[in-house]
Amino acid sequence: MVLVPRSSASAQNRFLYHDGQLLRLPSSFWSAIQATVRQPTLRRIFAEVRNEWRIPRSEHLGTAAGDESVHAFFNRRFGPCLADTMASALMHGIYAGDSRELSIKAVMPSLVLTEQMHGSLLRALLPRFLNSRYKASTYENSDQARKEAVESRLDPGLVQKLRSTSIYSFPQGLAELTRALEAELLAMPHVSIWKGDACKRIVPGQRIEIETNHSKLYADRVVATVPSSHLAPLLPDLPHLAYNPSAHLAIVDIVLGVADILPIHGFGYLVPRNATNNSDEILGVIFDSDAVPNQSQRLTKLTVMMGGPYWRHRSSFPNEDDVKERALRALHSQLGLSLLTLTSHLENIYARVMTDTIPQYLVGHPQRMAELKAAIKMHPQWRNRLSLLGYSYGGVGVNDCIANAMDTCDAICNYEQNKSPLSDTSGLQPALFPG
Numbered sequence: 001m002v003l004v005p006r007s008s009a010s011a012q013n014r015f016l017y018h019d020g021q022l023l024r025l026p027s028s029f030w031s032a033i034q035a036t037v038r039q040p041t042l043r044r045i046f047a048e049v050r051n052e053w054r055i056p057r058s059e060h061l062g063t064a065a066g067d068e069s070v071h072a073f074f075n076r077r078f079g080p081c082l083a084d085t086m087a088s089a090l091m092h093g094i095y096a097g098d099s100r101e102l103s104i105k106a107v108m109p110s111l112v113l114t115e116q117m118h119g120s121l122l123r124a125l126l127p128r129f130l131n132s133r134y135k136a137s138t139y140e141n142s143d144q145a146r147k148e149a150v151e152s153r154l155d156p157g158l159v160q161k162l163r164s165t166s167i168y169s170f171p172q173g174l175a176e177l178t179r180a181l182e183a184e185l186l187a188m189p190h191v192s193i194w195k196g197d198a199c200k201r202i203v204p205g206q207r208i209e210i211e212t213n214h215s216k217l218y219a220d221r222v223v224a225t226v227p228s229s230h231l232a233p234l235l236p237d238l239p240h241l242a243y244n245p246s247a248h249l250a251i252v253d254i255v256l257g258v259a260d261i262l263p264i265h266g267f268g269y270l271v272p273r274n275a276t277n278n279s280d281e282i283l284g285v286i287f288d289s290d291a292v293p294n295q296s297q298r299l300t301k302l303t304v305m306m307g308g309p310y311w312r313h314r315s316s317f318p319n320e321d322d323v324k325e326r327a328l329r330a331l332h333s334q335l336g337l338s339l340l341t342l343t344s345h346l347e348n349i350y351a352r353v354m355t356d357t358i359p360q361y362l363v364g365h366p367q368r369m370a371e372l373k374a375a376i377k378m379h380p381q382w383r384n385r386l387s388l389l390g391y392s393y394g395g396v397g398v399n400d401c402i403a404n405a406m407d408t409c410d411a412i413c414n415y416e417q418n419k420s421p422l423s424d425t426s427g428l429q430p431a432l433f434p435g
Helices: 029-038 040-049 070-077 080-095 109-118 139-152 156-162 175-186 320-333 339-344 365-378 398-418
Strands: 002-005 014-018 021-024 165-169 199-203 208-212 216-219 222-224 249-256 268-270 282-286 300-307 346-354 386-388
Touching: 014 080, 021 029, 029 040, 040 080, 070 080, 070 109, 080 268, 080 282, 139 398, 156 165, 249 320, 282 320, 300 320, 320 339, 320 346, 339 346, 365 386
Parallel strands: 014 268, 222 386
Antiparallel strands: 002 165, 014 021, 199 208, 208 216, 249 300, 249 346, 268 282, 282 300
């Protein structure tokens, strides 16, 4: 593994493109004080943040079905400046999504739990005996227990290293994970992998019939990891599988044949929706050669992301040549690299225009997932025979998907040993709001 420490430039330096300039976001209390003095945008945000402790907790969010958008949460607790800049940019970077549509309970449940437990986010910094709004919760203990369960599966030496790690990768990229999994599975005598053979039909019964383009097979159990929108026509009896849309976006990888050419160093920058000079609909830029520095020591590598919420309702998209031009323009107009530098040192540029990628957990997602879980449990032919995994339900990150897969495999093994009617092998528990 390639481990990047928290002390690295990529961990310490993260930027926001706003008002035509790149603003370095604070990474410590002292840098926050300095930033509010030097940067008007962050000064306005700080003015909103300092009053957050006065805002009462939301009674609506305290109910099982209560939810609101990420934008609404930040606007209510802090004000429009932080909501339109920080929250918007963060959702661009993680989900390629619109903060006005994404569910706060689905994408930032810890913030909702903190508000409900402490009465405000700032009040959480106080000792409990000084906080008159504090309400005890069982979440803290359950969250810690899950973290310990995940760590117990890992090598203790690796766990210790990861505590001081900001980013991890692999020498040949994250594709090493899938290649290693495939090799491990193919080495097992009872495992076969069919590629390029899409599933056409799933029929539950005493044995589950699965029909593909080229064959049929019969199974005792199904673990489905395809996007939920692809699963919806195969399982029409189950609700909400097709509810959430997915982001359309373009990724442009750029390699410059010279090192240390960037005017700033760090992980990269994000672009909020209210940014000026963003007609090319850029979401953000990752400085790959800084983020994972020992992968490219003589080169400068960058990844430009665009589209997302800007392309949400479009039926046609720019072609690969167009998005390459957009990416190079952004590196010139936003990052400040000269056109001469970009043209004379360009070694490689690779573009992908992708549709239906990252699922968008729209407002109400946890409640819909609770209803989906209940439907599986009540279905006589799917109860404890169908597990839903992947990024459509309880987290879009690699870590989320791996941790949920491991938990669900444990649940399946326990069920097969004990056949307890209380077992939950649906895989949907992480998609539910934990409060």
